[in-house]
Amino acid sequence: MDYLTAAEYATVTVPTAALDDPILRIGFSLASHAWQHCAADGTAAADWDMFGVLVDGVAADLYVGAPPIIVAIDDARLTDSPEVRSVTVRLVEAAAARLDKAAGDASADTRQRWAWALAAARLRTGVEQLR
Amino acid sequence: MTYGHWLDHAQAALAEAAAAAGRDTAGGHADTAGVMAARRRTYLELRRLAGLISGVDAPEATTGHADLLVNAGRRMSKAGPGVILGAGCWAAAGPVTPSRPAPISALGRHLAEAATALSTAGDILASHLDPGRRPRTPEGAALRAGAGRTGGLADIASLAHAAVQVDRRLPRWLGRTDPTLRTVYRPVIDAAGWWTRSRYPTVLRQIAAHSDGTSVLRTLDVAPAGSRATQLRPITNLADITDVVDTSRAWLFGHAAQATVGQVAAAARLAIAICATAIRTPGAAADEVGASGNRWKAVVRTLGHVADLGGAVDSSIVDRCVAATGWLAGRIYGAQPIHPQWTDTVKALHGKLLGLADASHAAMLHAVVGGSVCVRSFSDETERGFERRGLIHHAAGRWQRASLDDASIEEVLDALRSVALANTGEDIPAGERQPAAVARAAFPAAMTMFATPARTITTSLLNHRDVRQTRSRPR
Numbered sequence: 001m002d003y004l005t006a007a008e009y010a011t012v013t014v015p016t017a018a019l020d021d022p023i024l025r026i027g028f029s030l031a032s033h034a035w036q037h038c039a040a041d042g043t044a045a046a047d048w049d050m051f052g053v054l055v056d057g058v059a060a061d062l063y064v065g066a067p068p069i070i071v072a073i074d075d076a077r078l079t080d081s082p083e084v085r086s087v088t089v090r091l092v093e094a095a096a097a098r099l100d101k102a103a104g105d106a107s108a109d110t111r112q113r114w115a116w117a118l119a120a121a122r123l124r125t126g127v128e129q130l131r
Numbered sequence: 132m133t134y135g136h137w138l139d140h141a142q143a144a145l146a147e148a149a150a151a152a153g154r155d156t157a158g159g160h161a162d163t164a165g166v167m168a169a170r171r172r173t174y175l176e177l178r179r180l181a182g183l184i185s186g187v188d189a190p191e192a193t194t195g196h197a198d199l200l201v202n203a204g205r206r207m208s209k210a211g212p213g214v215i216l217g218a219g220c221w222a223a224a225g226p227v228t229p230s231r232p233a234p235i236s237a238l239g240r241h242l243a244e245a246a247t248a249l250s251t252a253g254d255i256l257a258s259h260l261d262p263g264r265r266p267r268t269p270e271g272a273a274l275r276a277g278a279g280r281t282g283g284l285a286d287i288a289s290l291a292h293a294a295v296q297v298d299r300r301l302p303r304w305l306g307r308t309d310p311t312l313r314t315v316y317r318p319v320i321d322a323a324g325w326w327t328r329s330r331y332p333t334v335l336r337q338i339a340a341h342s343d344g345t346s347v348l349r350t351l352d353v354a355p356a357g358s359r360a361t362q363l364r365p366i367t368n369l370a371d372i373t374d375v376v377d378t379s380r381a382w383l384f385g386h387a388a389q390a391t392v393g394q395v396a397a398a399a400r401l402a403i404a405i406c407a408t409a410i411r412t413p414g415a416a417a418d419e420v421g422a423s424g425n426r427w428k429a430v431v432r433t434l435g436h437v438a439d440l441g442g443a444v445d446s447s448i449v450d451r452c453v454a455a456t457g458w459l460a461g462r463i464y465g466a467q468p469i470h471p472q473w474t475d476t477v478k479a480l481h482g483k484l485l486g487l488a489d490a491s492h493a494a495m496l497h498a499v500v501g502g503s504v505c506v507r508s509f510s511d512e513t514e515r516g517f518e519r520r521g522l523i524h525h526a527a528g529r530w531q532r533a534s535l536d537d538a539s540i541e542e543v544l545d546a547l548r549s550v551a552l553a554n555t556g557e558d559i560p561a562g563e564r565q566p567a568a569v570a571r572a573a574f575p576a577a578m579t580m581f582a583t584p585a586r587t588i589t590t591s592l593l594n595h596r597d598v599r600q601t602r603s604r605p606r
Contacts, residue, residue, distance in 0.1 A: 045407075
């Protein structure tokens with residue numbers, strides 16, 4: 001499957017998925033794939049790098065010690081285009097919204113809620129780098 | 132009592148005030164002055180809360196200016212909801228009233244109660260920040276990073292909308308009294324009239340509707356008192372970032388035996404953020420910095436295949452690196468173009484990354500030899516185990532204890548060494564490294580500076596690894 005189709009599918013699926021549904025982690029994996037495989041130079045590459053470190057950092061915090069996940073994506077290289085950026089931004093925004101929703105669950109553990117809220121905020125900062 | 136408790140208290144008081152405004156009429160001069168003062172204080176406290184949550188103080192806007200903001204805010208793009216909210220509350224507060232006697236009537240008492248509850252709520256938020264609004268607790272740091280912002284502003288918008296309901300009844304409440312009072316408070320009634328008839332009530336409902344469940348800010352209580360020494364040190368400038376890089380490097384060198392994959396990964400992400408910032412710096416050698424960023428990117432990619440065997444370890448190094456990365460992204464990188472006064476500092480920061488890579492390499496070696504690292508295992512079982520999640524195929528891998536022979540570990544160490552050796556001018560392809568000679572050429576300063584037992588072990592491990600690599604891959 002190509003990156004754009006997978007990312008668009010994940011974007012529409014993430015908002016209603018359970019937190020332990022692999023699709024959320026797949027979403028992070030797809031965003032990291034875009035960062036690592038998008039061919040860009042100079043300041044465009046810097047934008048992707050700043051985006052990537054924030055998203056990758058959030059995923060690392062959320063899935064500490066979780067077994068590795070392998071997502072089958074065909075595109076070995078991506079071109080830095082407005083479409084790729086837009087799809088990636090929407091995917092990460094969907095993940096941030098899902099985490100915000102989790103943070104709004106008053107029955108969840110308070111410390112965990114703060115972690116989700118902070119993760120959502122960091123994802124939004126990451127998204128700003130690609131706009 | 133939590134922040135959420137005081138918001139609920141204020142909401143209830145405002146509902147009571149709206150009921151009283153619809154039911155009662157204004158009393159004498161003193162009572163009306165008390166009501167007007169309590170009303171103004173309520174709006175100013177709402178504005179303060181919006182500023183604390185959004186991190187931006189709204190301008191002291193006139194009604195015209197607030198109208199411009201709220202109408203431009205149809206797209207919610209230029210001014211954020213925090214600014215729109217704060218500016219509206221300032222404009223709605225109206226002019227300073229002549230005196231502030233204690234309110235007597237039910238309306239005045241409920242408004243004063245709401246203002247006091249909002250003030251207490253604001254004090255709870257403010258207790259997590261220092262006077263310069265820099266974080267002094269982990270929750271304060273999360274607040275500054277934007278955690279709970281949407282839900283928090285939704286709460287404030289909901290309270291402001293409750294205040295609108297009071298203001299809708301205010302002209303009638305004042306209209307039945309002494310005409311002199313109506314003249315005295317005409318500017319306040321005008322502000323209330325603008326506030327209730329403008330686009331604000333609609334926008335307030337929109338902002339309030341953005342809430343997704345219960346805002347996490349509601350769980351906050353007053354921050355515990357702490358000495359300056361135990362308080363969280365906020366990242367406020369580039370010197371703090373330099374400090375984080377120096378500390379991380381020193382810690383990874385000095386405590387290599389306790390280092391974790393998580394710490395190395397956090398340091399690598401910070402290094403990428405520094406490279407990205409350096410590219411945007413005026414006069415930067417973009418090619419050189421870009422290449423450096425790519426090498427660090429390879430480090431992060433390879434680190435994705437390894438993990439700490441024992442799971443997460445609470446580490447101030449990780450926390451500081453994460454905070455520094457977020458600060459660079461939010462404060463420096465976003466400020467385009469990067470201010471010339473930061474040029475030298477950013478260049479110096481970039482220069483320090485070589486040492487960080489060196490220390491990270493030593494730390495990773497220690498962690499692997501110490502048996503605290505696991506690697507991703509690719510087996511036939513995994514390859515066959517691809518599952519479908521809707522349209523997407525994915526597989527869960529397995530972790531296994533790492534050894535120096537694992538390909539994933541070799542990749543991580545090669546990637547780190549590639550960064551550490553970058554400025555020696557030698558571009559050595561992976562798998563073709565000279566053994567001890569290159570190691571000694573690359574780390575001479577470190578080998579003499581860190582001639583502690585920990586460093587000696589590191590160096591011997593490095594040589595040991597290189598010798599074995601040479602044996603297995605003869606050049």
